[in-house]
Amino acid sequence: MLCPVEWVSAGVDLPEGVDLIDQRILPHEFKVNHYADVGELSEAITDMVVRGAPAIGITAAYGVVLAARQAYAQSADKWRETIEEDLALLMASRPTAVNLQWAIDRMRGLFASIQGDPEPVLLAEAMSIHDEDIAANIHMGELGAGLIEDECQVLTHCNAGALATGGYGTALGVIRTAYKQGKIASVYACETRPWLQGARLTAWELQQDNIPTTLLTDSAACHLYSQGNIKWVIVGADRIAANGDVCNKIGTYAHAVTARHHDVRVMVVAPTSTFDLNARSGQEIPIEQRAEEEILNYSGVKIAPENVPAWNPAFDVTPADLIDYIVTEKGIIEAPNSGNVESLFD
Structure with a gap:
């Protein structure tokens, strides 16, 4: 199944992060871009590397994972406060598609209950959002x-x-x-x-x-x-x-x-x-x-x-x-x- 967004494990040359099919250059060129920085991922949403409300929401959910990784590395005790600047950046990347805000709010809802490193918990939730979307699409079909x-x-x-x-x-x-x-x-x-x-x-x-x-x-x-x-x-x-x-x-x-x-x-x-x-x-x-x-x-x-x-x-x-x-x-x-x-x- 064709998937425009995918979380990929770390490779020899790439850190763990998000792969996006670059939709700006289809159909003449098929290229996958890798993102491990939330700022660059937000820019990719704005620039329409990825587009479509559900895909934007899923990408934003993975963006929260990247933002949490970066915030936790800066301050293990205050990552919840540190992350908010990056979440605002994600939220502003495309203002009309409500799935973006929905996904960020769903991810943020887990923050209070997380102990220690937030990345594993948030990554599991982002993957659930992704899986649920595919299942919903098949059912709606x-x-x-x-x-x-x-x-x-x-x-x-x-x-x-x-x-x-x-x-x-x-x-x-x-x-x-x-x-x-x-x-x-x-x-x-x-x-x-x-x-x-x-x-x-x-x-x-x-x-x-x-x-x-x-x-x-x-x-x-x-x-x-x-x-x-x-x-x-x-x-x-x-x-x-x-x-x-x-x-x-x-x-x-x-x-x-x-x-x-x-x-x-x-x-x-x-x-x-x-x-x-x-x-x-x-x-x-x-x-x-x-x-x-x-x-x-x-x-x-x-x-x-x-x-x-x-x-x-x-x-x-x-x-x-x-x-x-x-x-x-x-x-x-x-x-x-x-x-x-x-x-x-x-």
Whole structure:
């Protein structure tokens, strides 16, 4: 199984730490970077070496292990105080993906009970978070596939596959399972500007599994829906509010609006760690604004005139009433709203 993040033991030339597949250079080059310093790992999250809310959360959990190692080496008695600066650095690395904060909070919850060296206890917890994510993805794949009745074509946006999770994928987990069951004939993948996660990552993942995939520009999706061949839009999520509003990669909202107009159903697939019950609606979810250069340049070449600014939000919010189903490892929410989201966590 493809895993974008992995804890590896010490080798001849490398200390024990975290391996990340460098997703910035896929599919043309497959490279694994090794991190044993929490500062460098935080920078890797910001720079999108690793991306996807669940994968970011798992990486952050391993980052807490590195931070604890460094803090304990500085002061065995005061490591709990020393570590907080590095945890703040991790927390700030990507502000929208709530799995990051969830993972750090879960790891921090063990601090008070730890005696002696914190690394073994924290590493075991981080590995549990990783294992739980993979198991959740496989289960969500089965649940989501169960919603698809007949063989059809589907569309996905961005990358919510193995590369965005601990392994197997959320949206692509459903697609993988449904394809094996003969319920999906082929997949359309939107390129997903400006980082082209759909073109570079989703198309590559599906190709590895021999799932028929067609790439299209983001702006071509509306025309595709109008042809009547797409029956489902299946996407992941970076944060889900208490009322069922879904924050996901920029462009998801436009898909949901057009899908509703053309009677195409929308399925969001995400673990419960992606829910933020403190956010009453999507309006309370912070939207990451990324650098203008990501829009003004392409592959290092400037494509816009000088002195033209760019607006580059990384995510948008799809209102709950445009979503047919949210699939989680705890069950399926149909026509999400505050009531049935709350019931999921009772």
